[in-house]
Amino acid sequence: MQWETSISEVSSDGERIRGYRLDELATNLSFAETIWLILFGEIPTKQKTKLFEAMLITTIDHGIGTPSAMTARIATSGGATLPAAAAAGVLSLGPRHGGAITQAAQMLAVAVTKQESASALVERYKQEAKRLPGYGHKLFTKQDPRTKTLLSLARDLQLSGPHAVLAEEIETMAAKTFSQLLPLNIDGAIAALGLDMELPAESLNGIFLIGRMPGIIAHIIEEQMGTKPMRRLSPDETAYHGAPPRSITHSDNDAF
Amino acid sequence: MQWETSISEVSSDGERIRGYRLDELATNLSFAETIWLILFGEIPTKQKTKLFEAMLITTIDHGIGTPSAMTARIATSGGATLPAAAAAGVLSLGPRHGGAITQAAQMLAVAVTKQESASALVERYKQEAKRLPGYGHKLFTKQDPRTKTLLSLARDLQLSGPHAVLAEEIETMAAKTFSQLLPLNIDGAIAALGLDMELPAESLNGIFLIGRMPGIIAHIIEEQMGTKPMRRLSPDETAYHGAPPRSITHSDNDAF
Amino acid sequence: MQWETSISEVSSDGERIRGYRLDELATNLSFAETIWLILFGEIPTKQKTKLFEAMLITTIDHGIGTPSAMTARIATSGGATLPAAAAAGVLSLGPRHGGAITQAAQMLAVAVTKQESASALVERYKQEAKRLPGYGHKLFTKQDPRTKTLLSLARDLQLSGPHAVLAEEIETMAAKTFSQLLPLNIDGAIAALGLDMELPAESLNGIFLIGRMPGIIAHIIEEQMGTKPMRRLSPDETAYHGAPPRSITHSDNDAF
C-alpha cells in the first residue's frame, strides 16, 4: 500500500508543511496561520488570519455543561489517560453539538448559488417542517453573543460576503415566521464566514474540532487535579421504567 | 512494513481463526467459546466455558449511572454515530472503572507465588496506605452480589484455586483491619478466577471490555430511540469558582 | 437532569437486567442469550440463540489487514492503553467497514414491504448508478463463505424468511445485471437475517460492533506482547505530491 499526501514531507533533514520548512513556520507564523496553511494549502492574509483566530477562540469552550466537557471529565474520572479522555470529548461533537456547521454551509452555499431569497428559504423549511441548521440555541434564546462578535469583526475586516448577509436575513425572516426566535448560532456563523472566505464547505467542521480541543484539555486537566472520585449518578438522579422484576421460566427459552 | 499475526488467516477460500475454519466455529461453538479461542488460542473445556460466560454476563452493564453508560449516552445525544458513541463509552473504562482487574491480578499472582498470607498482605497495604485493588464498591458496601455468584459457580465447577481462596481471605482480613468493609468486587473476582483458570494476567482486562460492550450498545440504542434533545447540565447543576469578572489590561500582555 | 432507562436497575441488593436478576442470568444463560436480552428486552428461543451466536462469531475478526485491526494495533504501538486502542479499532467501523448493515437493512425492509422484486430493485440501483449496500467484497469476489454459512444455518433452524429470500434473489439478479459479481456479503446477510428474526433495523449494526470487539482485543494483546517498536511507514511506503519547496515571502501574508 502506497500512502500519498500533499500535506507534508519528512526526511532526515527535517520537515516541510505544504512546501515550507517547519522551522521557518515556527519562527515566523502564528499557530492559527499554520493551522490555515496545513488545512487549506496557503498562508492566509492578515485579515483572514484575524477572523480565523476569532472563529477558533469563540469555539474554544462553551461551559462544563456541554457534552464535550462532560464526556471528557467523566472518562477522566474513570481513570482514562489524557488522549483517551480527549478522544471521548471529541466523540460527542456530532451533528447536534458543533456539527451543524456542515449542514448550515450546504444550505447557505446552495441558496447563494441559486439566488434563493431568505424568505423563500425560510418558508420552504417551514413547509417541510425541517430544522434550520445553524439556528437556535438552548441558552442564547434571543441572540447568540458569539455570533454577533464574529459577524461584526468580519464586517470590520471587509471579509463579510453574500453568505453572511443571507445568514442574517434568514435570522430576521425566521423571527417573523416561526413561533420562537431562532438566532443565528455559532455553527451557522462559522459556516457563513467560512464560505465568504472561500474555504471548502466540507472542512469547516474541522475548525470547530480544532478550536474546541484546548477547552477539552483544560477540563481534563482540571478534573485530574481535583480530588473527586469516579463520577456516577446517585440513585435519585436515575429512574427505571422497564420490565418489572421477573424470573427465567421454561417458556422463555424453549426446547431446541 | 510486514504485519505478522498468529490470530487468523484470510484468503479467498475463507478464514481460519487460530487454525479452525470460521464456518466450523460458527456452526459448532458458542460466541463465548469463540471469544476464548481468539484470545487464548485454544477451545475451552465445558466447565471453563460456563464460568467464562458468567464472567462476561456479570460485566455486561452496571446501570445507567456508570461512566461507560453516561459517556456513551451523552455522546449519542450530541449526534455521535453508533461506533463513535461506543468508543466514547469504552474510553471511560479506565483504572477506576473496570480497569482495576490488571492491578488486582498482579497483586494476587505475586502473593500466591511468594506464598504471602492474606494477613501479611493486608497489613502491608495498610502500612503503605495503599488501596487494595479489586476491593470496595460505592454501592455494594457490605458484599458484592456479583462476586458471590462467580465464586460460588467456580467452586461448583471445580475451577476455584489458590487465587480465589486468597482473594476471599483478603476480604475477611480487610474487614478486620480497616475501618470500613472492603468487599471483593467484580474486578477482583475476575482477576482471581482468571488466574485460577491460568489465563494471562495482562489479558484479563480485555474480558471486561468485551463483556461491557453489549451494555454500552444497549444504552446507545435506547438513547437514539428516545426523544430527548442534547443532554446538557442545567445552570443549577454547575458552579463556577474561578477568577472574578475582569477585562484585558495592558499589563496582562506586555510589550514584546 | 433525570436519567431514565428500561435496561437495568441497580440497588444495594444487586442488579436486574430487563427485570431479571443478574446472578440468575449469569448462572442460567449464555453470554449471547444475555446480549440478546439486554439489546431486545426478552430471552431468545434456542433457535434464535443458535443463529445469533453464529452471527456474532462470523463477525469476530476478518484478518490483521482490516481497518479495525490495523488502527487498534497502530494505536497500541504508539503506547495506547487497552481501552484507548480498543476505541481506535471500533472507530474504524464506519459505513464502508461493517456499517453497511444499516443501509442494507433499510433497502431490504422497504423492498419486502413494498413487494418490490429483486429484478426491479437491481435495475433501479443500476439506473441510479448506486452501490447495492451489503453486496460485494474485495477478497471474496465470487462468493462470501461466511454468508453461505449463516444463510444455510438459518434455513436449518427455520428462521429464514422473506428478507433472506430477497437478499439471495438480489445476488442472482446482480450477477446477471452488473459486469462484475457482487456476492451477498456479511453485512447484507446480518441485515437480512436480523430482519427475518424481527429485530429492529437500527440495532443490527450494534451486533457487528459487539461481535468484532473480541477480535480487536485479541489483536491488541498480541501487539502488546510483541517486541515491535512504534509502527510507522518507511520512506519508500510514502509519496509526497504537494507544493514544491518554497519560502515565506512578503506577499504571502500581506499588510493588515
Added chain:
Amino acid sequence: MQWETSISEVSSDGERIRGYRLDELATNLSFAETIWLILFGEIPTKQKTKLFEAMLITTIDHGIGTPSAMTARIATSGGATLPAAAAAGVLSLGPRHGGAITQAAQMLAVAVTKQESASALVERYKQEAKRLPGYGHKLFTKQDPRTKTLLSLARDLQLSGPHAVLAEEIETMAAKTFSQLLPLNIDGAIAALGLDMELPAESLNGIFLIGRMPGIIAHIIEEQMGTKPMRRLSPDETAYHGAPPRSITHSDNDAF
C-alpha cells in the same frame, strides 16, 4: 451531582473564560494566547506567546507515516465521521508517540530540584538500563531540527532556563556514554521549555494533543477528498505464524 469548574462561566448574557468575556478574547487575543489562558489561567506575555506558538507549530504534523496520521486516515477510509476519525488519531498519541513529554518533564524537574548533574543522570540511566525519555528519534538520528529551532528561539526570547540547559547537557553526555546518538527530541524540548516557563508538568502533554489536532484534521480531509476505497493490507503485506489448519475434535471441548 454538582459540577464545579474554574474554567468558564456561561449564562444567557454570554460566556467568560477565566473571568474574561469571550467576545473580548476573540477580538483582542490570538488563538495561542487564548489556549494558554484557558489551560493556565492567565494571559501570557508576548515572549511566552511567541515560544508557545512555536511549540504548537512544531507538533502540528510529523508526516503521513506516523501513528496519528495513519489511524485517522484508516478510520476515515472505513467511513468514520470527522470527529470519529479525529478521535482515532488522538488515541494513537500514547507514551511512545508524543506522550514521552510527561516522563521527560518528571525526569528534568526532579534532576533540577535535586541538582543532579547531567553526567550523573545519564550514568544512572545507563546503569539501570532505562531509556532516557525525550531523547532519540527513528528518523532524526543525529539531531532533531525541530528541537534546535525551539531551543534557539527560547534563548532569543530569554525564556531558556535550567531545564533547557540540563536537557542539552544530557544530550551531550548521552552521546559520550551510549553507543548510538540520542538527540534531544521534540518531546524532550517541550518538557524542558514548558518547565522553564513554569507550566505544570502534568499539563505539558496537552500541548502536544492541541498542537497535533490540526494535522490530524488535515489528513482526514485529504483522505475524504481522495478516491481511494477502504485501506486494507494486501496478502503480501501480512504473514500468519499461528496454529496450522485443524478441525474441532471431541477432546477440544470435553463433556461437562
